[in-house]
Amino acid sequence: MKMSEDIAMDTDRLSETLQLMGRKARAAAGELACATTHQKNGALLAVARDLQSAVPAILAANALDVSRAESHELSAAMVDRLRLTPERIEKMADEVRNVSDLPDPVGTTLNRWRRPNGMEITKVRVPIGVVGIIYESRPNVTCDAAVLCLKTGNTCILRGGSEAVESNRAIAEVIRKSIASCGLPADAVQLVSSTDRSAVALLAKMDRYIDMIVPRGGHALIEAVVENARMPVIKHYHGVCHVYLDETADSKMAEAIVVNAKCQRPGTCNAAETLLVHQAVADALLPKIGEALSQNGVELRGDEATRKILGATCHEATEADWWEEYLDLILSIKIVADMDEAIRHINHYGSHHSDAIITRDEHAAERFLREVDSAAVYWNASTRFTDGGEFGFGAEIGISTDKLHARGPMGLEELTTYKYTVRGEGQVRE
Amino acid sequence: MKMSEDIAMDTDRLSETLQLMGRKARAAAGELACATTHQKNGALLAVARDLQSAVPAILAANALDVSRAESHELSAAMVDRLRLTPERIEKMADEVRNVSDLPDPVGTTLNRWRRPNGMEITKVRVPIGVVGIIYESRPNVTCDAAVLCLKTGNTCILRGGSEAVESNRAIAEVIRKSIASCGLPADAVQLVSSTDRSAVALLAKMDRYIDMIVPRGGHALIEAVVENARMPVIKHYHGVCHVYLDETADSKMAEAIVVNAKCQRPGTCNAAETLLVHQAVADALLPKIGEALSQNGVELRGDEATRKILGATCHEATEADWWEEYLDLILSIKIVADMDEAIRHINHYGSHHSDAIITRDEHAAERFLREVDSAAVYWNASTRFTDGGEFGFGAEIGISTDKLHARGPMGLEELTTYKYTVRGEGQVRE
Numbered sequence: 073m074k075m076s077e078d079i080a081m082d083t084d085r086l087s088e089t090l091q092l093m094g095r096k097a098r099a100a101a102g103e104l105a106c107a108t109t110h111q112k113n114g115a116l117l118a119v120a121r122d123l124q125s126a127v128p129a130i131l132a133a134n135a136l137d138v139s140r141a142e143s144h145e146l147s148a149a150m151v152d153r154l155r156l157t158p159e160r161i162e163k164m165a166d167e168v169r170n171v172s173d174l175p176d177p178v179g180t181t182l183n184r185w186r187r188p189n190g191m192e193i194t195k196v197r198v199p200i201g202v203v204g205i206i207y208e209s210r211p212n213v214t215c216d217a218a219v220l221c222l223k224t225g226n227t228c229i230l231r232g233g234s235e236a237v238e239s240n241r242a243i244a245e246v247i248r249k250s251i252a253s254c255g256l257p258a259d260a261v262q263l264v265s266s267t268d269r270s271a272v273a274l275l276a277k278m279d280r281y282i283d284m285i286v287p288r289g290g291h292a293l294i295e296a297v298v299e300n301a302r303m304p305v306i307k308h309y310h311g312v313c314h315v316y317l318d319e320t321a322d323s324k325m326a327e328a329i330v331v332n333a334k335c336q337r338p339g340t341c342n343a344a345e346t347l348l349v350h351q352a353v354a355d356a357l358l359p360k361i362g363e364a365l366s367q368n369g370v371e372l373r374g375d376e377a378t379r380k381i382l383g384a385t386c387h388e389a390t391e392a393d394w395w396e397e398y399l400d401l402i403l404s405i406k407i408v409a410d411m412d413e414a415i416r417h418i419n420h421y422g423s424h425h426s427d428a429i430i431t432r433d434e435h436a437a438e439r440f441l442r443e444v445d446s447a448a449v450y451w452n453a454s455t456r457f458t459d460g461g462e463f464g465f466g467a468e469i470g471i472s473t474d475k476l477h478a479r480g481p482m483g484l485e486e487l488t489t490y491k492y493t494v495r496g497e498g499q500v501r502e
Numbered sequence: 503m504k505m506s507e508d509i510a511m512d513t514d515r516l517s518e519t520l521q522l523m524g525r526k527a528r529a530a531a532g533e534l535a536c537a538t539t540h541q542k543n544g545a546l547l548a549v550a551r552d553l554q555s556a557v558p559a560i561l562a563a564n565a566l567d568v569s570r571a572e573s574h575e576l577s578a579a580m581v582d583r584l585r586l587t588p589e590r591i592e593k594m595a596d597e598v599r600n601v602s603d604l605p606d607p608v609g610t611t612l613n614r615w616r617r618p619n620g621m622e623i624t625k626v627r628v629p630i631g632v633v634g635i636i637y638e639s640r641p642n643v644t645c646d647a648a649v650l651c652l653k654t655g656n657t658c659i660l661r662g663g664s665e666a667v668e669s670n671r672a673i674a675e676v677i678r679k680s681i682a683s684c685g686l687p688a689d690a691v692q693l694v695s696s697t698d699r700s701a702v703a704l705l706a707k708m709d710r711y712i713d714m715i716v717p718r719g720g721h722a723l724i725e726a727v728v729e730n731a732r733m734p735v736i737k738h739y740h741g742v743c744h745v746y747l748d749e750t751a752d753s754k755m756a757e758a759i760v761v762n763a764k765c766q767r768p769g770t771c772n773a774a775e776t777l778l779v780h781q782a783v784a785d786a787l788l789p790k791i792g793e794a795l796s797q798n799g800v801e802l803r804g805d806e807a808t809r810k811i812l813g814a815t816c817h818e819a820t821e822a823d824w825w826e827e828y829l830d831l832i833l834s835i836k837i838v839a840d841m842d843e844a845i846r847h848i849n850h851y852g853s854h855h856s857d858a859i860i861t862r863d864e865h866a867a868e869r870f871l872r873e874v875d876s877a878a879v880y881w882n883a884s885t886r887f888t889d890g891g892e893f894g895f896g897a898e899i900g901i902s903t904d905k906l907h908a909r910g911p912m913g914l915e916e917l918t919t920y921k922y923t924v925r926g927e928g929q930v931r932e
Binding site for chain 1: 532535536615617621623628630631709713714728729732734735752755758759761762763766849867871872873875876877878879880881882883884886887888892893894904905906907909910919920921922923924925926927928929930931
């Protein structure tokens with residue numbers, strides 16, 4: 073989505089610009105890592121205050137993005153995601169104050185022990201260093217990502233979508249000035265303002281300066297990062313989530329959870345895409361659940377056994393459906409012989425994100441919780457709860473679909489790493 | 503180091519072979535993740551027993567590697583690293599028994615809390631899944647890596663050095679049979695027996711099947727993995743470690759720690775490469791330490807100020823020396839104005855591995871521990887302690903020089919990840 077009005081900048085020059093940003097981010101990281109919680113919270117409150125004073129400037133910048141988007145005939149939904157209002161900026165500022173109220177994970181002791189030779193080893197939480205965040209979404213992500221990094225003592229290099237570049241610039245400028253006004257380094261937050269797409273691959277190769285990179289966006293963006301990245305990547309990828317109705321599922325609970333998991337916000341990664349039903353209860357449960365889903369406007373796609381029960385209201389599911397993240401009011405349904413088949417189906421076709429079992433049988437539930445290899449596994453609750461806020465983390469940088477470093481909702485702790493400090497009295501190794 | 507007797511195998515065929523190994527590893531991972539601690543420990547004891555019975559077969563295979571190495575005129579040190587003896591195999595078996603005695607981290611509850619809506623969330627340790635380990639070192643790594651993965655419920659794909667391929671095959675075969683004899687999947691441990699170098703890049707791209715990859719070897723191997731990897735990489739990289747003698751360093755302790763950190767095993771990653779000395783104590787400390795180091799056969803390379811004190815016994819250090827990991831009896835020495843300069847030097851030139859301050863001043867020590875951005879930071883102890891055994895982890899898969907997932911010595915816990923299990927009574931999201 074390279075806009076024609078962008079100044080053409082050759083890759084070498086862009087690369088130099090990014091390298092310079094990397095050096096600045098690294099230098100600022102050393103300083104920020106030593107900032108006290110009090111200093112960081114002070115800067116956060118300044119950001120919240122300054123965002124409110126900057127409403128006219130931010131709205132003016134946003135108007136440029138919105139009118140360009142309209143002239144490029146972006147969908148109404150995309151234009152809406154792009155549009156800022158005084159209320160939306162107010163909400164951004166509120167979120168910053170919320171982050172300042174959260175406990176600072178940096179400096180927390182994770183473990184401490186003494187060795188037989190008398191050395192005391194302490195495992196302590198520290199900032200990661202420099203975090204790269206590449207996103208396509210709404211301009212408020214610029215603010216959210218910057219303040220979560222600031223709170224955890226990380227500096228960040230942000231690269232937002234080109235459609236929001238003016239808004240992102242305006243927001244980042246406010247944040248940088250607020251940080252500097254509190255005596256912390258403005259380069260704690262840097263925004264890549266070039267809309268050249270090659271910036272993504274160039275950033276992904278900068279492992280000398282960037283310790284972790286977080287792509288938040290569609291398949292093409294994530295692929296561009298994964299393909300090029302030399303540093304750890306934490307992906308916020310897709311969710312093919314399942315609800316499995318076991319033999320002893322309570323029928324009312326089953327209906328409520330399936331409808332909630334599918335319909336409450338179908339466009340989210342933790343919405344259910346596939347319903348699995350134990351064959352022994354399919355006849356009893358499916359007609360009522362199918363009806364409830366249809367009333368909510370859900371298109372049903374079932375295997376043969378399901379269609380025998382649901383009839384013409386249910387379309388035919390193909391192999392492709394089991395892999396599909398609809399992000400829409402569509403649900404695939406499969407009748408399984410037993411829980412073994414359900415678990416195998418989920419581990420094979422699923423995305424290891426969020427999966428639920430509905431059952432009254434505790435043994436079955438515990439086996440499901442143990443054997444399903446997903447970030448969040450639910451017993452008698454909706455998959456929609458996989459979320460930093462719902463988990464009680466207070467803030468969320470994303471939901472990791474990776475297994476390492478962070479898995480599932482990422483809060484402040486997931487923006488830290490650890491080091492060992494060792495206190496001795498002259499110990500040497502024999 | 504492609505050996506002439508290898509059957510030429512084109513990349514497509516090799517790729518197919520590796521993909522099949524990946525599918526088998528993934529399938530076995532599901533099974534192994536559900537194995538009990540008792541089952542896994544039983545398999546470990548079987549491995550230990552069977553290694554001892556297989557001594558003649560392993561020695562015969564090893565003799566082929568050794569004679570090929572000798573005919574290729576590998577250095578005596580390399581041939582020695584390659585050579586197995588009944589005692590070395592006995593030691594391998596002992597190490598396996600040691601691992602079976604360690605507590606199983608899988609299934610441990612890391613955290614548990616209840617949400618206001620009544621849902622109980624548990625964060626629980628689980629295996630990572632499939633681990634790829636690529637190494638160049640001694641054949642015993644085949645056994646060490648396999649059993650650490652087995653203990654933690656991970657399946658592994660191993661790729662050892664081509665110079666040890668016969669020994670590695672023999673050891674892996676014993677382990678696979680032992681595992682199968684205990685009713686666990688033999689494919690929990692698979693060895694890539696092709697010595698084709700392109701296997702490294704091919705494995706690094708198999709993120710569909712391999713969840714984490716650990717390269718253990720020289721720069722070229724690590725670079726080949728990092729350049730190609732699509733999954734998380736945990737590097738066991740170089741160590742440019744420092745000892746800093748502060749203003750109030752105890753002279754005897756300083757000498758003992760510097761000599762230990764440099765000389766006790768200079769070829770290891772946690773040996774010191776650079777000595778930094780506060781200007782106020784350089785005259786008092788350096789002559790005696792320089793003498794002790796020289797007596798230990800250490801070549802000294804100092805900056806101008808150091809050479810004024812040490813005279814002709816000290817060579818001139820260049821900019822390149824501050825970046826260098828000698829892995830040898832060489833030490834670079836620099837006199838710094840104050841601790842600020844020492845910390846800046848370490849964070850700039852160091853490899854964020856292990857660094858020590860020697861001081862009697864607690865305030866200075868605490869600042870150093872906080873501001874030096876390394877995996878392990880020591881106060882009055884030798885950098886040589888950065889090691890799974892010395893930290894009390896019982897076993898070590900390597901020392902991570904990365905910041906994410908695992909930092910510093912990697913024990914059993916670092917071979918696990920976590921998931922959230924959520925228990926409800928029908929909760930849906932509002």
